[in-house]
Ligand SMILES: [Zn+2]
């Protein structure tokens with residue numbers, strides 16, 4: 001069972017809209033909350049998703065959900081996984097990367113011991129996020145539309161081959177493992193006092209080294225990255241993340257091993 | 265008297281929000297409507313602007329209003345005028361263009377016998393729109409912020425020189441004179457069936473010739489421009505204009521003559 005969902009009202013909604021962000025919450029706890037029309041839209045929607053495509057963790061849950069997003073960040077085609085041990089999904093990533101070469105797509109691994117990042121798509125056994133950018137909110141760009149269509153086609157090809165009994169041998173997959181959320185610099189009242197530095201803007205996935213420019217204050221001062229080593233920023237200047245107090249996330253590049261898989 | 269206004273809730277608001285677009289209405293007629301809190305926000309705001317900075321057409325009206333916008337279109341720095349006979353504004357355009365060279369800014373002339381385009385800034389004697397892009401809604405980019413700051417600085421310098429009594433000799437100014445609004449192709453139910461063609465996307469101000477690709481349908485067909493001559497499209501794929509049924513506007517390039525001006 002496979003669901004393809006274009007989910008526009010969640011984390012990519014216009015940041016000025018008052019939204020409850022389902023992706024930041026634990027959906028299994030949401031599903032325990034009492035239902036009813038007076039719950040925020042996103043909570044109702046999350047309960048509905050869990051009822052229709054879950055329940056999460058149960059054998060009846062959907063096998064795969066593709067959760068289609070677009071972003072104002074210059075992330076290109078990004079596939080988002082939630083587990084470094086989901087060999088089915090890692091094999092799918094390897095298949096898609098090979099299929100679209102020489103074009104490229106990157107894999108963001110949202111697995112973190114502290115930053116809980118539980119998504120509505122995670123009711124499925126193999127949740128896959130697809131994030132393509134840059135595209136402003138409220139705009140449809142033909143290049144983004146086409147990129148998404150191509151990635152999804154290869155993903156569905158992979159599932160079909162798997163269902164036909166093809167064996168996928170062990171492989172390695174490069175992933176960008178989420179590390180830290182970086183907020184905008186703020187004054188004592190919580191007001192943002194700086195913008196993403198022009199040297200960092202649009203440079204998603206490019207190395208950010210200690211001492212590199214990171215923010216530029218409104219009066220023109222540069223704020224440098226003070227981390228201990230090289231990181232790879234992404235979701236840089238995503239519109240929907242101002243309200244989540246996130247200018248970008250840092251990641252570390254890792255190579256994961258995917259075991260062979262074959263339909264039982 | 266000069267007002268600088270960043271006006272985000274009007275034509276650049278998220279297109280999915282239900283808005284009344286003040287810019288499409290005649291503000292002097294709005295000001296005749298009865299006031300009160302049950303009027304839409306934008307109408308109330310327009311009445312307030314007319315009361316504070318007008319009344320439109322009166323000697324007490326503000327001299328200059330700068331109306332600061334940003335756009336999802338790849339328009340760069342665009343100054344928007346409403347009259348081909350406003351020699352003060354044309355001289356200002358000439359001054360700014362020379363001051364920022366070799367960087368460039370373009371002048372869009374929103375003067376049209378049929379397309380009424382009456383803006384809230386038009387309560388001033390010399391209304392100037394400033395439109396900078398591309399910038400997604402809900403995002404602040406340092407390059408856009410800086411470009412806007414530089415243009416505004418030169419505009420204020422010009423006003424200061426004028427107030428000090430400097431004479432500005434006759435000059436010519438290249439403008440892009442608005443010609444036609446082009447809607448997205450739609451089916452019988454009014455649903456959009458095509459996107460801006462990749463060859464046109466981001467090509468604001470570049471010539472569009474009869475036969476050039478203009479839209480791409482969702483099933484991959486190309487729709488070509490059928491006009492009778494070369495035009496210069498702008499506001500291509502602006503988020504806020506989907507609801508106004510406008511994919512882009514066409515303009516024609518003209519050279520205007522500005523008379524000498526000097527403070528009386
Ligand atoms: Zn997203």
Ligand SMILES: [Zn+2]
Pocket residue numbers: 275276333334335395
């Ligand atoms: Zn605008």
